[in-house]
Structure formats: C-alpha cells, structure tokens
Amino acid sequence: MENEELQQWVEKVSLQYFNKPFLHKATFNSRLKATGGRYFTTSHNIEISPHQLQAFGKEETEKIIKHELCHYHLHLLNRGYRHRDQDFKQLLAYVGGSRYCNTLPERGASKQAPYRYVLQCTDCNQQYYRKRRMDTSKYRCGKCRGKLLIKQLDKR
Structure with missing residues (x-):
C-alpha cells in the first residue's frame, strides 16, 4: 500500500x-x-x-x-x-x-534474549543472571554480602 x-x-x-x-x-x-x-x-x-x-x-x-x-x-x-x-x-x-x-x-x-552474564558470589556461590554487563565493584551478594565475580555466558 x-x-x-x-x-x-x-x-x-x-x-x-x-x-x-x-x-x-x-x-x-x-x-x-x-x-x-x-x-x-x-x-x-x-x-x-x-x-x-x-x-x-x-x-x-x-x-x-x-x-x-x-x-x-x-x-x-x-x-x-x-x-x-x-x-x-x-x-x-x-x-x-x-x-x-x-x-x-x-x-x-x-525481548526474550537469553542472559549473557552470570554474577557469582565468591562466598556462597549464589548466581545472578543478567542481560547487561555491570560494574561488580559497586554491588555485593544479596544473600551473604560477599564479593561478586562476573562471567560471560556466550559471545554475540
């Protein structure tokens, strides 16, 4: 048309x-x-x-x-x-x-894109999945207040 x-x-x-x-x-x-x-x-x-x-x-x-x-x-x-x-x-x-x-x-x-990153607590191994990269130095684990490490799941 x-x-x-x-x-x-x-x-x-x-x-x-x-x-x-x-x-x-x-x-x-x-x-x-x-x-x-x-x-x-x-x-x-x-x-x-x-x-x-x-x-x-x-x-x-x-x-x-x-x-x-x-x-x-x-x-x-x-x-x-x-x-x-x-x-x-x-x-x-x-x-x-x-x-x-x-x-x-x-x-x-x-909108249904898979998660690209996983944040993992160094103390209790709690995992948080994220679609966007974030600065882990500004955040702590919500469960035990431990330090978070970021890992990339897949590369686009």
Missing part, C-alpha cells in the same frame, strides 16, 4: 466514523516499530507504521487509524485529546479504536 492509498483510507474512516473530514496528511513511517502510529499536534499530520499493516492486516491497522483520528478530531475541537483524558477514552470506545497496538513479532523475540 502506498501513501496515497493510506490518505484515502484515513479520509474514508474519518467521514465514516467521525462524520468529519480529515484535511491534513497521512503517511507511512517505516521507522515506527514500537508504536502503531502517531499524531502531530503542530502540523495535524498522522503517521502510521507499515509494519503493523504487514504483520496484523487491515483490521488492526484501521483500529490504529481510528485511534490517531481520535487525537486529531479532539485536538481540533479543543477537547481532551490525550490518552488520559475522559473525552479521548469515550470517543475511542465509541468508534472502536484500539487503545494499544500489538507488539510486532520481531520485537517480541528480541
């Missing part, structure tokens, strides 16, 4: 669910990976993640469009357009938009 098709789709959803025209620009932004879309309060433009469309299809992407259009229309009406505002929550529920977007499959896999 191209930006022109997205623009028409957003305009159609705006008229169908909000009974108001979308008069600004809607584009895809391939850098959006942790979020489904975003609305800019200064330019009133909307960006949508193409990765959400590829991974979850048109139905979920339309819910993201409805979410961003809630921000858009409420902001232009000078009403509560932020996530915490009651106006936003009510309009989002009314039009059937999604509150949160789904996690992309490749992002979920990266």
Whole structure:
C-alpha cells in the first residue's frame, strides 16, 4: 500500500466514523516499530507504521487509524485529546479504536534474549543472571554480602 492509498483510507474512516473530514496528511513511517502510529499536534499530520499493516492486516491497522483520528478530531475541537483524558477514552470506545497496538513479532523475540552474564558470589556461590554487563565493584551478594565475580555466558 502506498501513501496515497493510506490518505484515502484515513479520509474514508474519518467521514465514516467521525462524520468529519480529515484535511491534513497521512503517511507511512517505516521507522515506527514500537508504536502503531502517531499524531502531530503542530502540523495535524498522522503517521502510521507499515509494519503493523504487514504483520496484523487491515483490521488492526484501521483500529490504529481510528485511534490517531481520535487525537486529531479532539485536538481540533479543543477537547481532551490525550490518552488520559475522559473525552479521548469515550470517543475511542465509541468508534472502536484500539487503545494499544500489538507488539510486532520481531520485537517480541528480541525481548526474550537469553542472559549473557552470570554474577557469582565468591562466598556462597549464589548466581545472578543478567542481560547487561555491570560494574561488580559497586554491588555485593544479596544473600551473604560477599564479593561478586562476573562471567560471560556466550559471545554475540
């Protein structure tokens, strides 16, 4: 899908669910990976993640469009357009938009990365697994207050 098709789709959803025209620009932004879309309060433009469309299809992407259009229309009406505002929550529920977007499959896999380091106490041999390297001189064992040694489990 191209930006022109997205623009028409957003305009159609705006008229169908909000009974108001979308008069600004809607584009895809391939850098959006942790979020489904975003609305800019200064330019009133909307960006949508193409990765959400590829991974979850048109139905979920339309819910993201409805979410961003809630921000858009409420902001232009000078009403509560932020996530915490009651106006936003009510309009989002009314039009059937999604509150949160789904996690992309490749992002979920990266969160499940194995541990790379193990900290071991020299006194009681208690082990602590860590994904990130840390300065062991600043910490002690939580069980016996002994000194910790760091070992790398695998090399990437």
